[in-house]
Amino acid sequence: MGENLNLFTSTQETIHEALSKMGYEESLYELMKEPLRMLTVRMPVRMDDGSTKVFTGYRAQHNDSVGPTKGGVRFHPDVDEEEVKALSMWMTLKCGIVDLPYGGGKGGIICDPRTMSMGELERLSRAYVRAISQIVGPTKDIPAPDVYTNSQIMAWMMDEYSRIDEFNSPGFITGKPIVLGGSQGREKATAQGVTICIEQAAKKRGIDIKGARVVVQGFGNAGSFLAKFMHDAGAKVVAISDAYGALYDPKGLDIDYLLDRRDSFGTVTTLFESTLSNKDLLEIDCDILVPAAVSNQITAENVDNIKASIIVEAANGPTTKEATKRLNERGVLLVPDVLASAGGVTVSYFEWVQNNQGYYWTEEEVNEKLEKKIVDAFNQVYEISQSRRVNMRLAAYMVGVRKTAEASRFRGWV
Numbered sequence: 001m002g003e004n005l006n007l008f009t010s011t012q013e014t015i016h017e018a019l020s021k022m023g024y025e026e027s028l029y030e031l032m033k034e035p036l037r038m039l040t041v042r043m044p045v046r047m048d049d050g051s052t053k054v055f056t057g058y059r060a061q062h063n064d065s066v067g068p069t070k071g072g073v074r075f076h077p078d079v080d081e082e083e084v085k086a087l088s089m090w091m092t093l094k095c096g097i098v099d100l101p102y103g104g105g106k107g108g109i110i111c112d113p114r115t116m117s118m119g120e121l122e123r124l125s126r127a128y129v130r131a132i133s134q135i136v137g138p139t140k141d142i143p144a145p146d147v148y149t150n151s152q153i154m155a156w157m158m159d160e161y162s163r164i165d166e167f168n169s170p171g172f173i174t175g176k177p178i179v180l181g182g183s184q185g186r187e188k189a190t191a192q193g194v195t196i197c198i199e200q201a202a203k204k205r206g207i208d209i210k211g212a213r214v215v216v217q218g219f220g221n222a223g224s225f226l227a228k229f230m231h232d233a234g235a236k237v238v239a240i241s242d243a244y245g246a247l248y249d250p251k252g253l254d255i256d257y258l259l260d261r262r263d264s265f266g267t268v269t270t271l272f273e274s275t276l277s278n279k280d281l282l283e284i285d286c287d288i289l290v291p292a293a294v295s296n297q298i299t300a301e302n303v304d305n306i307k308a309s310i311i312v313e314a315a316n317g318p319t320t321k322e323a324t325k326r327l328n329e330r331g332v333l334l335v336p337d338v339l340a341s342a343g344g345v346t347v348s349y350f351e352w353v354q355n356n357q358g359y360y361w362t363e364e365e366v367n368e369k370l371e372k373k374i375v376d377a378f379n380q381v382y383e384i385s386q387s388r389r390v391n392m393r394l395a396a397y398m399v400g401v402r403k404t405a406e407a408s409r410f411r412g413w414v
C-alpha cells in the first residue's frame, strides 16, 4: 500500500497523536478532528464575454473556542472541500503555536485567476463575500490572502463587506493595501517568519547563513521574498523554481534580476532555458531546503535523495508523514509548516489589532514584535521535541493544539 497523501486524514492523525501525547481525552479529538462549521457556496458571476459562470467556494471554521476564526482565502483550480478543511485545522495549529487569540479558518474558490480578467476577479471576490457574509466579520471570522489572492482582492472584499455592514470595516479582512488599513510588513511577513526560523535552525546546527547553499521551491509571495532575504543575508541561493520549472546555478543565482522579471503569479522560469525539473530541484546538494510551493513534495519516494541538513517548510504540507519520520531518523532538522509559515497570520493579527484600535505601527515595531513571536514559538517547539523525544512536527502540533483544547474545556464543550 502507498503512503497516505491525503492532507486531511494525515492532519487528523497527527492531531490525534498530539492530543494523546499531551494526555487529553478522546472527546477533544472528536471535537477537533473536523471544522465546527463548513459552508459551501455557489456563485454566479458575469464573465467579460457576457456569459455567466457558476463558481464553487468554501469557508471552513475549525474551532472558535479561543476567539474568532482566522485564515486566508485561496483561488486555485485544485481547491476542494477536504483541502479547505485541512487548511483550517492548520490555521488553528498556527494560531496556537504563535499564541494568537484566534481559532483556525480557511476559504477557497475553485477557479484559475491566471485566466481571468481583473473585472471577473473583482466580481468573483465580491460575490464570495456576499455569499459568506453571515458567518464572517471582525469578531467572527477574519479572511486574508493565500495562494493566488493578494491585497487588491482583499480591498474588493473589504469594500463589499463594508457595504453590507454599512460601516467601514477594515478589521473584517487582513492583508489589505496600506491605505485601506493594511499593516506595514504584512506582505513580507510569511517570508520573514521563515527567515527567522532558518536563523534559529542554523544556530542549532552550527551553520553560518553567510555562504550557506539554499534551495527554494516556489517563487510566489513566500518563496520570492525569502530568496531575497537569504540572498541579502549572504547565503548562496543556488536554485529556485515556479510551477513550470526550476533554475539552478551552483555559484548562486542573481535573485534581484529574477525578482525583477517575475510576474504577479510568481512565474519566471519560462523566460529562461529551464535547467532542471521541480522534482530534481529537491535533490540538489545544499544546506537549507525551503519548499515554498505546494503539498506532498518530499515523500517516501524521494526522501532518501534529499541532501539538505535543514528543511524549513514555507508551504502547507510539503512533506509527508513517512518522509518526516525518515528525515528525523537521519538527523535532518525539519521546521514544520505550522511553525515556519506562521509569520503571515502573526502580522495579520497585528493588522487586525491596529484596525481595532485605529492606531498604526511602524515597520520596525511590526518586525520587532514578529521576531519575538516566532523566536519564542521556535524555542518552545524545539524544547518539546527534545524533552519529549518527538519530531519537530509532532512537537509543533503538541504546542498548537493546547490553547484550543484548554479553551474548549473551560467553555464546557468537552
Ligand code: GLU
Binding pocket: 070, 071, 072, 073, 094, 142, 143, 144, 145, 146, 147, 174, 341, 342, 344, 345, 346, 348
Ligand atoms: N494564508 C496565510 C496562512 O495560511 C495567512 C492567513 C492570515 O493571515 O490570516 O497562514
